[in-house]
Amino acid sequence: MGVIDDGGRRVTDRDTFDDHAIGVIEVPGVPKLATGIPGFDHVTMGGLPQGRTTLLVGPAGSAKTVFAGQFLAAGIARGQAGVFVTFEEPAADLRANLGTLGWDVASWESADQWRFIDASPVPGSEHVEVGAYNFAGLVARIGHAVDQTAAERVVIDSVGAVFGQFADATVVRSQLHRLAAELRRMGLTVMITAESAAPSSGALSRHGIEEFVADNVVILRNELEDEKRRRTVEVLKLRGAMHRKGEYPFTVLPGQGVVVIPLSGMVLDQGSSDTRITTGNAALDDMTSGGFFRDSIVLASGATGTGKTLMVTEFMAAGCERDERCLFFAYEESRDQISRNARGWGRDFAEYERTGRLRLVATYPEVASLEDHLVEIKNEIDEFRPQRIAIDSLSALERIGTVKGFREFIIGLTSFVKAERVAALFTSTTGALLGGSSITEGHISTLTDAIVLLRYVELNGEVRRGLTVLKMRGSQHDTDIREFRIDGSGMHIEGPFRNVGGILTGRVVGVSESGV
Amino acid sequence: MVFTAYVDGPDMGRTVRARLHQLCSERGVVGEVRVVDVAAQPAIAEESNVVGIPTVVREAPRPRRRVIGALDDTRRVAEALGLDDDPPDHVEQEDTPRWGSSTTGAGE
Numbered sequence: 001m002g003v004i005d006d007g008g009r010r011v012t013d014r015d016t017f018d019d020h021a022i023g024v025i026e027v028p029g030v031p032k033l034a035t036g037i038p039g040f041d042h043v044t045m046g047g048l049p050q051g052r053t054t055l056l057v058g059p060a061g062s063a064k065t066v067f068a069g070q071f072l073a074a075g076i077a078r079g080q081a082g083v084f085v086t087f088e089e090p091a092a093d094l095r096a097n098l099g100t101l102g103w104d105v106a107s108w109e110s111a112d113q114w115r116f117i118d119a120s121p122v123p124g125s126e127h128v129e130v131g132a133y134n135f136a137g138l139v140a141r142i143g144h145a146v147d148q149t150a151a152e153r154v155v156i157d158s159v160g161a162v163f164g165q166f167a168d169a170t171v172v173r174s175q176l177h178r179l180a181a182e183l184r185r186m187g188l189t190v191m192i193t194a195e196s197a198a199p200s201s202g203a204l205s206r207h208g209i210e211e212f213v214a215d216n217v218v219i220l221r222n223e224l225e226d227e228k229r230r231r232t233v234e235v236l237k238l239r240g241a242m243h244r245k246g247e248y249p250f251t252v253l254p255g256q257g258v259v260v261i262p263l264s265g266m267v268l269d270q271g272s273s274d275t276r277i278t279t280g281n282a283a284l285d286d287m288t289s290g291g292f293f294r295d296s297i298v299l300a301s302g303a304t305g306t307g308k309t310l311m312v313t314e315f316m317a318a319g320c321e322r323d324e325r326c327l328f329f330a331y332e333e334s335r336d337q338i339s340r341n342a343r344g345w346g347r348d349f350a351e352y353e354r355t356g357r358l359r360l361v362a363t364y365p366e367v368a369s370l371e372d373h374l375v376e377i378k379n380e381i382d383e384f385r386p387q388r389i390a391i392d393s394l395s396a397l398e399r400i401g402t403v404k405g406f407r408e409f410i411i412g413l414t415s416f417v418k419a420e421r422v423a424a425l426f427t428s429t430t431g432a433l434l435g436g437s438s439i440t441e442g443h444i445s446t447l448t449d450a451i452v453l454l455r456y457v458e459l460n461g462e463v464r465r466g467l468t469v470l471k472m473r474g475s476q477h478d479t480d481i482r483e484f485r486i487d488g489s490g491m492h493i494e495g496p497f498r499n500v501g502g503i504l505t506g507r508v509v510g511v512s513e514s515g516v
Numbered sequence: 517m518v519f520t521a522y523v524d525g526p527d528m529g530r531t532v533r534a535r536l537h538q539l540c541s542e543r544g545v546v547g548e549v550r551v552v553d554v555a556a557q558p559a560i561a562e563e564s565n566v567v568g569i570p571t572v573v574r575e576a577p578r579p580r581r582r583v584i585g586a587l588d589d590t591r592r593v594a595e596a597l598g599l600d601d602d603p604p605d606h607v608e609q610e611d612t613p614r615w616g617s618s619t620t621g622a623g624e
Contacts, residue, residue, distance in 0.1 A: 119567050124579070127571070128596035131586030136524035137554045137566035144558030166568065166584075
């Protein structure tokens with residue numbers, strides 16, 4: 001684990017979670033086959049051991065078949081044909097099911113890029129076992145399909161179904177072992193799916209085959225946590241090869257299939273920029289000694305109504321006015337509301353959008369999981385290629401995930417935003433109207449380059465607004481708490497509050513002039 | 517009776533063929549055996565969904581019966597392939613299984 005230097009280069013290949021962008025290193029030892037499954041090659045540090053068998057273990061409903069199917073689909077995208085051996089679902093069903101992910105398996109079949117070996121049980125063809133047997137029939141069929149397609153990848157789905165078809169578990173074990181050896185001799189990189197064992201058994205897979213079939217084990221999970229489903233993938237072992245440890249969330253999306261979200265391992269090696277960009281507010285530019293840095297992540301935190309969305313609006317509008325491409329993710333308000341608000345502050349978002357400078361993505365957080373949102377954000381960034389992005393607010397996303405899931409979301413988000421080298425402004429809503437902090441901040445504050453606090457200040461029987469730059473990496477900044485007002489032309493930052501203390505905690509007290 | 521024997525290699529082919537012929541002749545059954553070497557004819561193995569080797573399929577009379585294994589235990593093999601059943605001339609062309617019907621040879 002750790003930080004990997006890929007030279008900080010800008011990559012041109014813009015796949016989702018492109019592995020060059022996040023740094024895949026080549027590890028000496030067993031050569032690896034880059035699977036092409038988005039994000040997974042990062043977790044495996046380059047792919048699965050080439051010419052070996054990897055066991056994919058998971059409970060029912062953990063997307064084993066889809067994951068295995070994606071292993072083949074991603075191979076085809078890289079010019080490597082695949083063979084899918086099914087002992088469970090008939091090939092026709094698989095073709096249809098994988099089709100819902102946007103994969104046209106039938107066309108790959110007719111192009112000799114994909115072969116099914118359909119060993120699913122056919123009603124009426126039950127057999128009786130008398131005496132010794134081996135799996136030479138299966139080996140011959142796989143060999144035939146590999147010859148026809150020049151396949152490099154093979155999937156066998158699933159081990160449990162093989163045991164279900166044959167009476168003698170001992171024979172099946174030894175035959176699967178021989179099969180794995182045979183496929184290895186043929187130089188094939190194989191993924192075998194298996195059902196998880198009951199937790200009490202102490203074994204990994206239900207039939208305990210990991211001990212003799214596979215040197216490499218990957219675990220899929222689909223767990224219910226705080227009433228929310230969370231899919232993760234974990235590489236348990238890759239014999240003779242390094243990999244990243246721990247669970248990584250993944251999601252399954254139409255048209256993309258499995259997308260693994262790399263987290264802690266994402267690279268933070270970008271050289272930082274000294275270029276300043278305007279915040280959209282002259283006074284805030286002054287407070288930050290000339291604006292935000294070109295490639296920095298800024299968090300604006302404040303209670304509801306303190307002016308966070310206004311800050312975002314000014315930040316976006318300033319970019320658009322300079323012909324920069326600005327991407328705005330709104331999770332709290334509709335497009336109409338946002339445009340109306342902007343108009344109320346004298347900014348014409350409709351015009352910016354019409355001229356292609358602004359892209360406004362307004363989504364209700366509950367429509368998708370955090371992982372899906374993260375992939376959507378990433379896809380939008382890849383497509384629109386903005387110079388500025390804003391997310392209003394992270395807190396709205398926080399409520400749809402678990403604490404752990406949200407932390408991973410924040411890490412994933414900040415990591416690739418940094419990799420993209422865009423200026424980002426995120427907002428976070430504090431729970432308390434006066435003072436206060438939020439969980440969001442706890443997760444993100446160390447990952448941001450600058451933090452701006454917006455606060456209500458109760459003073460002399462009046463609620464006023466204050467703003468301060470709490471931190472700004474690599475730059476001098478104003479440490480005053482400045483009062484600001486909001487009117488029809490936007491945010492107006494004025495002088496510092498004098499003679500009061502405790503604004504940030506929400507317990508404002510008068511301070512005598514001599515005490516300042 | 518017509519059988520297809522799916523085998524791996526000519527040696528196994530000869531052994532299985534001989535064993536089937538022996539089983540048939542012991543019972544006065546006329547047996548016809550087609551041998552498919554899966555290594556040489558993998559497409560046929562694919563078509564017939566053969567995994568375990570050797571596999572013997574009784575093709576006729578219907579219903580088909582399938583036995584996997586080295587056919588060591590003659591009594592069980594004969595039973596599984598229905599060699600001891602009544603000569604089922606009256607169901608010869610049946611395609612669908614007729615479980616519990618006269619094919620079980622109940623009415624001697």
